[in-house]
Amino acid sequence: MAIFNRDSEDEVARGARAIVVHAETHGADRRDSDARLEEARGLALAIGIDVRAAQSFRVRDRKPATLFGSGQVEQIATLARQDDAELIIVDNNLSPVQQSNLEKACEAKVIDRTGLILEIFGERAATNEGRLQVELAHLDYQAGRLVRSWTHLERQRGGFGFLGGPGETQIEADRRMIRDRMAKIRRELDQVTRTRGLHRARRQRAPWPVIALVGYTNAGKSTLFNRMTGADVMAEDLLFATLDPTMRQIALPGLDKAILSDTVGFVSDLPTQLIAAFRATLEEVLAADIIIHVRDIAHPDSEAQRDDVLDVLGELGVAGEGALARDGEASEPVPMIEAWNKLDLLDAEGREHARELAARRDDVVILSALTGEGVPDLQRAVSARLTAGATTHRLEIPLSDGAAVAWLHEHGEVLGSHMEDDHMIVDARLSASALARFKKRQGEGDPTASDA
Template identity: 80%
Template structure:
């Protein structure tokens, strides 16, 4: 980010020593404090921060000045000093005033959960679009934090032209520069969105169904994507290992072709700035013919993670009260990481999954259950297909092979007028067969 001074807001240094703290409120989270701290540590690890210690504090009333109570702030400062921490990560959202006061008390740089996630996205975004989206989110986040301990912002700039006047303060100038930069980025992203829309319209004319993989970060989406497409997308045991969406062709039973899309992972308390900035990227989910929700079924917080993903999808307008049920995108759940379950847990998972018609147990790592998942995807995508009775030239083996590849051949009998074939085809497949025959 350029165009203004970031004296007190330099990027988090890789390898920095840090402590992680969180404010635990009564009934404020669906996860345990230990699980929250572990995830925050994983987020820090994702950008190479060296977490020395972590601690949760029970907060009865959120203090406007510091979030934590005065005694808790002293304990945090002591913990930072004991571990020689350069960085204090607060796994909550902080106001600019709270962040500034905690920095003064701990004598260390302080970032909140939103700032930490923005740092990860800033480091991982690989495409021009991704970098623009991250910068837009970062600028939006930073615009309210110019009131921190930036003494140079108190200075006034002299006016110019005929009406010089007292001029504007540096903080006003920096805010204006931020607004101008945000407007420029939005214009660039609008162009990217238009281009993406043209590509999407071209795909829909093809027409090939779009399958969007969604899920909590580190649920195994990229590993599943690689397994199904033979691609080589980065897939590591890190939170937010991949950010930019990837699309590949995939072969499925009874379908000519489908497009599989690997989207950015979700996380609890995903910053609103990022949801807004990445809306263009996540439009692939909005326009999908099928959503496959990949879940880490071996994670102790798998149900809480599921709820977090559904909340983001609802905020995006994919599901929820305002969505017409007839137009809603169908959704399957792929319960991934079956290989990490012990025998008893695996038996229980199979029993629970067997009682639901939209759940498939898989291991993207070993390949177990992938064939079943592909059949279930095909069945869902072709659920609205009709049975057509077609007459083929018995010598036209290519036409019969085409029907097998693009649909489901139910019966074929040789009669005087030709080969009678009953085939279940989607509307688009039937239209293409008619065009082929013509």
């Protein structure tokens, strides 16, 4: 992938020896420091980094120069030397100055949480769209860090003519190169967005309901996707195993066809560059008729992860106040069902507690995507939500069209029927989309539909 790099030695190599450190600020995080460190370790392992040690530091006041206090910086440097670490991963977002100062003090390469996530996305993006989105995010991130590690930036290019002056500095030239490349990528992504929009509009005209899987990274979305579709999407115990959206056709009780979409996993402190770059992909969620929020109910920070996902959905205009409809107007949020996954990892007491909590809500289904337990319950719950607006219609069907009656039994609820002359009168409860599909199926022989 053509990522703009500062220097060859500035890249993060697989197998690099590293330590992970986290600055813990009182009241600034919704999860405990051990969970944060474990997640950061998982992020590093996701791209093959050899994590030698991980430690959290309580920071009373964030230092503008180094984030950590001077004594803590010395401890980090000592820890890096003891473990022969060539890389220090700071599980916080650093300013360019903080990153540079920490590198000088510790005599090792330093990357922050945003840089680490960008490295993962850069390695995992499989489609051209995904690679473009990652490169755009990476360039946006690097543009603010040109002052760091650029030993050649003091040079200036000569001006033109006798009185041309000092000319363009190297840093200005590099910034211009980044701006030009970003503009080119945005044009290409605009085309991707238009194409995706056309596909989305075509699906809406079908009209088949769209179901979007969202959730914290490693919550089990791809495993559930495979379970519901019979597909073989990459599903591993690995953070950010899925980056590019995948769609498959599925059948649900009362619905012959629906589109299930697997999306990129969310994470706490998701870099703003990535939210912006992946907006075209995440807008698949905005176009959904219903969202399945997959949660790892066995994770100790399941509630905090839930809040992180809802925060990102809120930024996209999908959930919470100010939710957007497909036409961009304010509307009710997209309906959402929580799938409490990884039931198989809970002991008997944990299972009972989870069931008690779920019983108090009508938007929760407990399941194990790995074993399949509870998945039929989820399918019925999604179908019930999608057909909740169904109304009863009286339909006239030719006596010779027995297949139409069978279709109504399969895709709706037939309440009654009787014969009149050369046709059958059927009272059926159908969703708006099912009624539209039935009329389309009948073609020129459209039945007459009216409220029964």
